[in-house]
Amino acid sequence: MAKTVRDTIKDITKNHLKNNIGKCYGQCLTAVGWVGGTLPEMYEDEGMVELSMADVAGGAIVTGAALAGDRPIYVVRYQGFQWYNAATIVNYAAKSKEIWGRTCPVLVRSIAMEGAVGPVAGSSHHSLVHRMPGIKVIAPMTPNEYKHAYDCYMNDDVPYYISEHRKSYDNTEELSNIINDKADFTIFPISITRFEMKKLVELAVKEGIVLNVIHQLWIKPFDIPLVWKQSLNDSTYGGLVTDDDFVEGTASSIANELSLATGKKVYTLGLEERVAGFHPDVDSLPPTAEKIMNKLKQIKHG
Amino acid sequence: MIDLRLKIFKKASFCRHFENQVYKNVENKNIKFPVYLSAGQEYIPASIYSILEKNNIEPNVFPQHRGHSHYLSVGADPIELIDELLGRKTGCSNGMGGSASIQSKKKNIFGHDGLMGSQAPIAVGHCYHTHKPTIVVLGDASAEEDYVLGAMGWASTKKLPILFIVEDNNLSILTEKKVRRNWEMDDVAKAFKMKGHNIDDNPLSIIDVLNDYNFEEPMLLNINTTRKYWHSGAGQDGNYFDRYEDEMKSLGEEAIKIDLENKQIVEKLWQKQLEIQ
Numbered sequence: 085m086a087k088t089v090r091d092t093i094k095d096i097t098k099n100h101l102k103n104n105i106g107k108c109y110g111q112c113l114t115a116v117g118w119v120g121g122t123l124p125e126m127y128e129d130e131g132m133v134e135l136s137m138a139d140v141a142g143g144a145i146v147t148g149a150a151l152a153g154d155r156p157i158y159v160v161r162y163q164g165f166q167w168y169n170a171a172t173i174v175n176y177a178a179k180s181k182e183i184w185g186r187t188c189p190v191l192v193r194s195i196a197m198e199g200a201v202g203p204v205a206g207s208s209h210h211s212l213v214h215r216m217p218g219i220k221v222i223a224p225m226t227p228n229e230y231k232h233a234y235d236c237y238m239n240d241d242v243p244y245y246i247s248e249h250r251k252s253y254d255n256t257e258e259l260s261n262i263i264n265d266k267a268d269f270t271i272f273p274i275s276i277t278r279f280e281m282k283k284l285v286e287l288a289v290k291e292g293i294v295l296n297v298i299h300q301l302w303i304k305p306f307d308i309p310l311v312w313k314q315s316l317n318d319s320t321y322g323g324l325v326t327d328d329d330f331v332e333g334t335a336s337s338i339a340n341e342l343s344l345a346t347g348k349k350v351y352t353l354g355l356e357e358r359v360a361g362f363h364p365d366v367d368s369l370p371p372t373a374e375k376i377m378n379k380l381k382q383i384k385h386g
Numbered sequence: 387m388i389d390l391r392l393k394i395f396k397k398a399s400f401c402r403h404f405e406n407q408v409y410k411n412v413e414n415k416n417i418k419f420p421v422y423l424s425a426g427q428e429y430i431p432a433s434i435y436s437i438l439e440k441n442n443i444e445p446n447v448f449p450q451h452r453g454h455s456h457y458l459s460v461g462a463d464p465i466e467l468i469d470e471l472l473g474r475k476t477g478c479s480n481g482m483g484g485s486a487s488i489q490s491k492k493k494n495i496f497g498h499d500g501l502m503g504s505q506a507p508i509a510v511g512h513c514y515h516t517h518k519p520t521i522v523v524l525g526d527a528s529a530e531e532d533y534v535l536g537a538m539g540w541a542s543t544k545k546l547p548i549l550f551i552v553e554d555n556n557l558s559i560l561t562e563k564k565v566r567r568n569w570e571m572d573d574v575a576k577a578f579k580m581k582g583h584n585i586d587d588n589p590l591s592i593i594d595v596l597n598d599y600n601f602e603e604p605m606l607l608n609i610n611t612t613r614k615y616w617h618s619g620a621g622q623d624g625n626y627f628d629r630y631e632d633e634m635k636s637l638g639e640e641a642i643k644i645d646l647e648n649k650q651i652v653e654k655l656w657q658k659q660l661e662i663q
Contacts, residue, residue, distance in 0.1 A: 107515075133514075135540065136536060136539060136540050136543070138532070138533065138535075138536025138537070138539070138540070140507075140532060140533040140536065141506075141507040141510075141532075141533040141534075141535075141536030141537045141540065142507075142536075143507075144504055144506075144507030144508050144510075144511065144533060144537065145507045145508075145510050145511035145514065145537065145540065146511055147507075147508050147511060148507065148508035148509060148510060148511025148512035148513070148514070148515070149511040149512065149514060149515040150511075151496065151508065151511070151512050152511070152512040152513075152515035152516045153515065153516075154515045171501065171504075171533075172499075172501070172504050172507065172508065175499050175500070175501055175504070176499040176501075176504060176508060179499060180497075182482070183479060183480070183482045183483060183487060183497060183499075184479055184480070184482075184483070184487075184489050184496075184497045185480060185491075186489075186491075186496075186497075
């Protein structure tokens, strides 16, 4: 049976701890669910370190451990909590190498989810750290992508922000790009919006719209391969970046980069500019295939 | 005891003359960014590191701004600090750290990022990984940061070998402590079930509480002191008590001789570095 993203993370963490590569830090790690089943059932003497509930201090404690030579994995159970937890990661760990010549690599597991979790805990927040120098940002949604993210971190000496999503944990499949000779649009989906692409393409076929889909793994650094440029240049109506975060951040930045590289218009679609409530009637969720299709039709018809 | 006091005075004297030179070079614009002078507070680091040297303890040190005297008292290179203050790549923080973010790899001093008090949780995390004697230096203002308190609690829970030093000059820029809070840091330490003391910066007071401390558990010292110069830059603070002069008089001729020697040494160091283009 193919391995899930959940089991991939669990195996990586187990290996990390068992081989004394580094410790795993976070709040309520050893609680019943073991962070959605992504952690091996290990305790402090084996490197699974329970921090107190002091969020800001927690991020700084992990930074200090990294400064001392640990290779920490830092689990933050909701991305929205990064407004507290990320302060020292981005202001110390990410800057330490440039200012003092001291490396301070931390792997931040930043976990997104949606649905009835209210105004802070829901959605992805990678835009929060995207603007800061010295940190790399990656949003793996498949087993191989997660392994790639971890391997890159282990071969690097800077902090990594891994923008995870709980809805990817059951996934066993790799997600392939779709590139046609001539398309109407090229879609650049990020995070959980990538799982909408299969349905989006089906809807597009019914509407007579041809789509290219180029899955976004790396958020920062953001390089644009030639094939992406060609794909976008060959798209009649330009591109669309979809995200699980508000668009005034990562999505807009990537859209701008793509637009500058090709001269084509690149649009964005992410969370609506409003606060998420807990009840389904007032929740704010990432764009669905239907919503993305409506956006494409709007663009196409001016 | 007199030998230890003289050793402390020697360090304090070097720091005092160093800071006087910084003051002078801010005034004549050789230093082109804000500096945080530690003159008036130098007996704290001079005492701490003299005692630890005597006890053969080499700590990891996490200061913040106003840290020149910690840097110098640990024995880090004064020339690299001068270069840093002159914005040179040969400076202790590669010319990036200015006055506030100084470090010494050789002496295990770790730079500060500018978020007041962040050095406390960073030091706690570092200490958790190394389990080596660790010193974190705070001011009475940065000690109020919420994450400092969270870090102290965790250090106590994990029984880490860490010493929290609060240099309590009663001022946050110019806002007095009584305006900001009605509690003392040693009481906070005790609430977190660690040892806590509230003392003055007389070397004898510091020796009294630190001489037998062996880093087997966390401890906090709130040390009341006075700042000679402004929060930032070159200017005189009010309400300044000159313990430096007081201690020098108390120690007599030998201290006066040390003072004169250090004045000349520091002046020459600065002069030589300033001559380099």
